[in-house]
Amino acid sequence: MVATRLMMLLICFLAAATSGLVEAGSPTFFFTWNVTYGTISPLGIPQQGILINGQFPGPNINSTTNDNLVINVFNKLDEPFLLTWPGIQHKKNSWQDGVLGTNCPIPPGKNYTYYLQVKDQIGSYIYHPSTGFHRAAGGFGGLCIHSRSVVPVPYNRFVEDDFTLLIGDWYTRSHVELGKQLDSGKLLGKPDGVLINGKSGRLDYDSDGKGDNEPLFTMKAGKVYKYRICNVGVKTSLNFRIQGHTMKLVEMEGSHVVQNEYESLDVHVGQCFTVLVTANQDPKDYYLIASTRFTRTVITTTAIVRYSDSKGLASPDLPKAPVGWDWSLNQFRSFRWNLTASAARPNPQGSFHYGGIPINRTIRLANTAHLVNGKVRFAVNGVSYVNSETPLKFAEYYGIPEEVFKYNVISDKPADEIENVTLQPNVMDATYKAFMEIVLENRQNTMQSWILDGYAFFAVGMEPGTWNPDKRKSYNLIDAVSRYTIQVFPNCWAAILVSMDNAGMWNLRSNIWERNYLGQQLYLSVRLHKRSLRDEYNMPDNALLCGIVANMSKPTPYSLQ
Template sequence: MASRTRLFILLSCLSAIVLVQAEDPYLFFTWNVSYGTISPLGVPQQVILINNEFPGPNINSTTNNNIIVNVFNNLDEPFLLSWNGVQHRKNSWQDGMLGTNCPIPPGKNFTYRFQVKDQIGSYFYFPSTGIHKAVGGFGGLRVNSRLLIPVPFADPEDDYTVLIGDWYTRSHSALKKQLDSGRSIGKPNAILMNGKTGKTGGKDDKPLFTMKPGKTYRYRICNVGMKTSLNFRIQGHTMKLVEMDGSHTVQNLYQSLDVHLGQCFSVLVTADQTPRDYYMVASTRFTKYMLTATGIIRYVDANGGKVGPPSSAIPPAPVGWAWSLNQFRSYRWNLTASAARPNPQGSYHYGAINITRTIKLVSTSGIVNGKLRYAINGASHENSETPLKHAEYFGVPGKVFKYNTIVDDPSPTTSNNKITVGPNVLNATFRDFVEIILENHEKGIQSWHLDGYSFFPVAIEPGRWSPEKRKNYNLLDGVSRHTIEVYPNSWAAILLTFDNAGMWNLRSNQWERYYLGQQLYISVLSPNHSLRDEYNIPDNLDLCGIVKDLPKPAPYSI
């Protein structure tokens, strides 16, 4: 009997050791958010810093890492961070949008806790409150592959993050005041690349990155801007596209890439040119004005000699949106890569799944009470004091919002209809396979993002969508991603399975449109109320609005 007891204790200890060793690693970060003064355009202006850095620090993680970020808000107003493209499986509590989280009050802190899962690729984080995004608070977030999951290219010599975006010299409070008064914020003042605008002919500029002759480097390029699509190129070099928005791609070569708002691309660049300095260039697209930022890449001379300055001949940007549409059509998912793929309902074979619901979303705009508003299908979203997810979880949604304030198929005259203002929530059935049509009736390009999911963009075409257009869909190797552009007077179709329970934001990436109502939330409820489908409300989550003092509902169980 004693020997059996000892054996039982030994096996229990070994099991405990295995469980401890099997737990995925944790990465801990403490971030202090504060105001600071920098001069990216030569004029001092107030920006938002994270740990005194602009842009903020990179998060360098590996698949399945648990990310713990303790954010201290040292601003004089509420603040919130969101994680662009990170899916937060079963965990919209960590999404960092005003429909799911209370903003962090001034002088307080909040700790985000989420797992990056198998979503190898390039992402970024940003402030989702007000117009904070216009003045900083953003940074890169990369998810590297575990050793067990090989990537479809050799390890690069180094890995660089390039954050590009348009920039305003006005403060975020001035921009917010302008939008609140009913006016557009107008065109930006400049383009920044990793916080700098650069200058051609600036032979004394410090390099942003260095390369050794003959070596290959990975560049992760993200458009973190407010309003403008950008074209990115590297003087004298071709770029091999290997990943976008967390998915490996067929490895085509490009001279330049259109990077639309909210998108991230990874390219491989080989230092195969004459050793000297070279410009990276980011310039505006689809605008009547031209703004350009440059950053220097410096070849490191193996002999320690001084390299030459960059050529002043900046490679030109492409012209017209048809060029960009053709580039979109060249993107293909790498179906042979050994990497994680969406698997619920076998959705990596998305072309073989029957569509259960079609939702057509048409962007509109108009004047409401003398002020400019943007809308989707005639509904302009307005945030409530109580986050929508909180109201739903505590069983009081009717006191905060109504479901399905828009119809799935708006009438052709939607753009002329009256715009309603209020919380905008679309109800979705768990695990439905859905077709979403984003229709752009305007002269400018649009960019859309969906939190909590990757989707399959199967078509972008000029004109208006009709069911007959499905015969042109790419039902084999559309790149799984979370952001999609829609060209002027065109439409885009995306397919996805609503298999991630939670409350998820679908929004315009053009931030004045987002701020003035061009967004909605999609409520995906699991009928089982099970931890297998959705996590319980975190113990540290701040509550606000009408649920602040309500008792918490009974937690979900397996």
């Protein structure tokens, strides 16, 4: 039995290696994940959750730069399912992105194997479902990528321990109910609570000082610990702080940063930070605190971190969260890329000189809300995205895009007033290796959070008001952080610079999942005039087929030409 399993794994690896999906010579790790429903009670109310191998949140993946990850996902739900890997750049390989524009969902009772290589990356990441409203039910987890031992990091890598903290808002309604509510034209409203690693804490102890407030983590006095903090919620920005301790920010979304000390950090939906915490306080219990930001009513949850020789309970006096989004904007401005760190850097190599690269194209994208047949829809430059039965990348690969979508249904510049909205797939052409400026304009009174799959970009500017070319004078063209998400404050704009050096079909979407679900997303098609394996991998042999390509013969594969 063992020999048979080893042979199966070997065959799986060889098939992947020959198709270019894993890199020979780099370590390969295999995972089998069973996705099921299960009863969970994170807010004390039993509800249906989505579990991976019986766990909520799902398993934490620990990997090292250049590792190959082979993840076989068995869908045991009663509906289609997909996982996506935000921030993992999938070089030349949008087939593994795990969104409906590039993958067919895994049917109930079936499985699909992802082949990922975390190449030239370090840092704290997450994975989560991308189908329907599954993200609000679970199925998410942490993905940590450690630096290779031969590559120095700008701090002592030998920390005492490495903790992953998944914080996020939570609703007690099921993902089915939440989806139906959005389909009916009603938005979700405020969350019912906030979770830390799948649990909601309270400020009291049982008579024995333990009970539900058993420590989430334990620290030894005098030691240094790495905390990886990610917002896995669906809607709400959160502020995170550790009672009595400061946090030294060392990495965010794959980049080493200038190491400032923070008493608290605003973590917007989809974002991740890595901090170092020194256990230098009196030996007792302390609270880890996550509370909502920019909400009318502040919701707070806690967890306990305990010194190993604790001599007392945590104080009920919690440090207060900041007030107002201007504080958060100033914190964004304090983030700076560490230009002296020897670690993974985004392509093109040497792009820490990004400020001197000529901009080939500027795209301005405005998010707006509309009523369509009496129901709320969200749009980008007047188009509210709808998924097609055939993934967009499949239609493009098979040479039949016109049967599924049209390119460039929106212009590079939004109208001053967007009154009408259309519902359709939204795909923009992007020239391979062009250096683009993308300006995200938030014309609403709510927080926005965006992610661009397959890329790291430079978050160079963010200000209130309306963008115009003169605003480039305010850009940080020296040490803006290379990252993959960006928040946009109410009635503000944010500008990013990105080299379109990763061929494929890539999702630019709202991290606010009700907005994503109701149309605030699009795809960038980075195409080549000459198809070559040097620039993009072929569709994998194990790809699930659906829509109009389900019964079509596969096109002639790319070659090394």
